[in-house]
Amino acid sequence: EADIYQTPRYLVIGTGKKITLECSQTMGHDKMYWYQQDPGMELHLIHYSYGVNSTEKGDLSSESTVSRIRTEHFPLTLESARPSHTSQYLCASSDYGATNEKLFFGSGTQLSVL
Amino acid sequence: AQTVTQSQPEMSVQEAETVTLSCTYDTSESDYYLFWYKQPPSRQMILVIRQEAYKQQNATENRFSVNFQKAAKSFSLKISDSQLGDAAMYFCAHITQGGSEKLVFGKGTKLTVNP
Numbered sequence: 668e669a670d671i672y673q674t675p676r677y678l679v680i681g682t683g684k685k686i687t688l689e690c691s692q693t694m695g696h697d698k699m700y701w702y703q704q705d706p707g708m709e710l711h712l713i714h715y716s717y718g719v720n721s722t723e724k725g726d727l728s729s730e731s732t733v734s735r736i737r738t739e740h741f742p743l744t745l746e747s748a749r750p751s752h753t754s755q756y757l758c759a760s761s762d763y764g765a766t767n768e769k770l771f772f773g774s775g776t777q778l779s780v781l
Numbered sequence: 782a783q784t785v786t787q788s789q790p791e792m793s794v795q796e797a798e799t800v801t802l803s804c805t806y807d808t809s810e811s812d813y814y815l816f817w818y819k820q821p822p823s824r825q826m827i828l829v830i831r832q833e834a835y836k837q838q839n840a841t842e843n844r845f846s847v848n849f850q851k852a853a854k855s856f857s858l859k860i861s862d863s864q865l866g867d868a869a870m871y872f873c874a875h876i877t878q879g880g881s882e883k884l885v886f887g888k889g890t891k892l893t894v895n896p
Binding site (some may be wrong): 673700707708709710712713725726757759769770771772773774775 | 785790795816818824826827828851863872883884885886887888889
């Protein structure tokens, strides 16, 4: 089992609320990633980080923001949730990067915005 | 732009039989990596197998093997002696060596294993 944890597992929230999806890993990995996955669709990279104080936007434009203050923690925040944000969000980490090392994925957060 | 296409949204196989999942990709790069990831229902996604484009030999991991056809840009996954625990979504993915950390995924193939 990978030591990467996401909370909450499921979240149902009303429009306009601020939410933070938590992601933590205990493997000491420098690189961390956030993917968005709609049902029956491919995963899209929305944010990634090379290490502390490093954050980059991925391919898919997202209104979410991330921070990386500690190596083990990579939270994702939505300031004002909307129904269009309804999706599954997957966090992942790796030691040497996606090319040289496999990604370890969390169990995901299924977000529903009403 | 890199793309990954999985043309089989769903596949089924009888337990102990062999099944092949298809994947094609498009890239203008010569150095890249290909992956198959497995996502069981309500469980974490895990790496099944990885292939470096510069290696001609097909990767193998126990019952899982790939057929990598670089010229055809094809990367199929063969599962031998299928087990009930193989039931999952399988995602093919591609990344360019030396590029950004942008792993590009296909839409996935849902594999059902019938007892």
